[in-house]
Amino acid sequence: MSSVLNPLRWFAPLALLSFAAVLALPVLALAAAWLQLDAASIDVLHQMLETVLPEYTGTSLLLCAAVALGVGVVGMATASAVTLFDFAGRRVMEWVLLLPLAMPAYVVAYAYTDFLQFSGPLQTGLREAMGWQGRVFPEVRNVWGAVWVFTFSLYPYVYLLARTALSERASQLMEAARLLGAPMSRRVREVALPLARPAVAAGIALALMETLADFGVVSYFGVQTFTAGIYKAWLVMDNRLAAAQLATVLLATVGVLLWLEHRAQRRMRFSSLRGTRAGSAEAQPVALQRGWAALALLACALPVLFGFVLPVLFMLRPLLESWGELPWADFVRWAGNSLWLAGLTAGLATLAAFGLAFAQRTQPNRLTRTVVQLAGLGYAVPGAVIVVGLLLPVGWLQVVAPDSSVGYWITATALGLVWAYMVRFSSVALQSVQSGYARIPTSLDDSARMLGTTGPGLLARVHWPLLRRSTAAALLLVFVDVMKELPATLVLRPFNSDTLAVVTYQLARDERLGEAALPALTLVLVGLLPVVLLSRTLRSK
Structure with missing residues (x-):
């Protein structure tokens, strides 16, 4: 009996160690790349310092x-408007402000470029109507165009966290400040x-991680930036070491942002006053009248207009113009590849998240x-860092064992x-499953266990019925993230x-916006x- 139980006893730790090795390989490979420094490698790094690194660093900063x-101002302004004030359309704006989350940033970039470029419909129409010559608007494809795209694509990160912080704590304290005679401007x-x-800082850190990880917008x-430089070093210059060094710098930068985000999240963990809100008629959003109400509605509508409505309309125009020539057979194949x-x-990812969350719960x-x-x-x-971290060991293995099929x-x-x-x-699914576990009391x-249910039985008969919604959310979130993923x-x-x-x-890069x-x-x-x-989740709270 002991010979049977012993392998089972060690199966879970070995599975966890294997999963940890899978997740850690990209970072470990990049760290190992620094051990290969020699005279030629140092010369490459010196050339990078003299040529591309200053530009990558300056542009990224x-x-x-x-x-x-941008995301701090837009996210905080919209969160304050829908949380602290009451105006016509506020309930609609609470969820409409989330719509830019559905827009991949590179799609927003393609849409604005197609509409605003020299040969686009806006500039062409103005030249024909006014008899103007030359360019009407400046070039969109530059760092400031990228700032515009990222600001209105990523501000919901700040909006969500700031809205949560304000809705839980601000109304009561602002009411207390009003009773002490503080005017509205001072209360805000x-x-x-x-x-x-702290919520704004955490949201900004998340937005900056997405900005640094982006390839579609900066490439187009x-x-x-560092991400574009990684791909150029690997695919154009065929220099794996340069790509690894750039990836390491990018990873270190993202690590700092992640530390700042965690620190800001910890600062958000102070007492909530939500329990007194329902019983206090005074601690309600301040009703705005006429001009101020219109201004608040406009402040909430513009980010949605720039981040979702206009990009969708801009993409619908070339779609309708080329409707009869669309490659439907190819589209079915592309969609099938994405779906599977x-x-x-x-x-x-959801299965792995279940295993990790259950292991953390029980052991x-x-x-x-x-x-x-x-x-x-x-x-x-x-x-981009994951790609370099995975392909570096493959290159090393092919040198050591040319006949290997890895x-x-x-x-x-x-x-x-x-x-x-x-x-x-995997972390997306893990966070969703962990949030479900947080709502299950350990007393269950x-x-x-007192009734004799342990191990897999505990998971199947107790946890699973209570985690179905969290599991569905994990599946959905990972599914959508994979559908939109571009660099890897x-x-x-x-x-x-x-x-x-x-x-x-690829089609946008080739200026085939209709397709x-x-x-x-x-x-x-x-x-x-x-x-x-x-x-729906936010409305139910």
């Missing part, structure tokens, strides 16, 4: 600073804004905590792509296995699913 300011400045500051606009990759990854030891922390860090790792399985099949997706998105586990898919996809995200990028509009708008429709789920 400028982009991050401008995006941080000295009560609401300090309360929301020709903005020289997203479905497979969502299932595997909260150091190994489990370490693996859970590794899985939680995955979403912060940019796709390179084939990683680069010529879907294995490498699903691996990258798992590293990137104790009662089940662009490099690791097998031959003739293009996805909707890849063909959208790119169909897969782009399909991604937008898919992205609306988690937005609807999120809006």
Whole structure:
């Protein structure tokens, strides 16, 4: 009997260690790349310092600073408007402000470029109507165009966190300040804004991680950031070491942002006053009249207009113009590739999240905590870093063992792509399942054990019925994230296995916006699913 139980006893720790190795491989490979430094490698790094690194650093810092300011102002202004004030249309704006989450940033970039470029309908129409010559508007494809796109695509990160912080705490304290004689401007400045500051900082950090991880927008606009430099070093210059060094710098930057986000989240964990809100008729949003109400409605409507409505309308125009020439057969193949990759990854990631969350619940030891922390860090790792981290060991193995078939399985099949997706998105599923576990009291586990239900029986008979909604949310979130993922898919996809995200990028790069509009708008429709789920969740609170 002991010979049977002993393997079972060690199965769970070995499975956790294997999963930790899978998640940690990209980072470990990048760290190992620094051990290969020799005279030639140092010369490459010196050349990079003299040529591309200053530009990558300066452009990335400028982009991050401008995006941080943009998403901070827009997110905080909209969250304050719908939380602290009451005006006509406020209830609608509470969930409409989430719509830009459904828009991949690169789709927004393609839409604005097509409409505003020199040969676009706006400038062409103005030249014909006014008799003007030359360019009417400045070039869109630059760092400031990228700032515009990222600001109105990513401000919901700040909006969501700031809205949650303000709705839980601000109304009562602002009412107390009013009773003490403070005017509205002072109440907002000295009560609401300090309360929301940690939430705004956390939201800005999340938005900047998405900005640094982006490839579609910066590549299409020709903005020289670290992500674009990684792909250029790997695919154009064929210099793996340079790509690894750039990826390491990007990973370190994202690590700092992640630390800042966690620190801001910890500062948000102070007492909530929500329980007194329902019983206090005074602690309600301040009703705005006429001009102020119109201004608040406009402040909420403009971000939605710039981040969702206009990009959709801009993409509908070329779609309708080229409707009869659309490659429907190819579209079905692209959609099929996207669906099966997203479905497979969502299932595997949710299954892994279930195992980790259950292990953390029942065996909260150091190994489990370490693996859970590794899985939680995955979403912060940019796709470009994951690609370099996965392909570096493949290159080393091909040098050591030329006859090995590992390179084939990683680069010529879907294995490498699903691996990258798992590293990137397992944390999304884990967070959803963990949020479900947080609502299940541990007393239920104790009662089940007293009745003789342990191990898999505890999971199947007690936890699973209570985690169905969290599981569905995990599947949906990972599914949509995989559908929209571009950087890793662009490099690791097998031959003739293009996805909707890849063909959208390729067709837009070739200025075939009419054909790119169909897969782009399909991604937008898919992205609306988690937005609807999120809006329903917020309404139920």
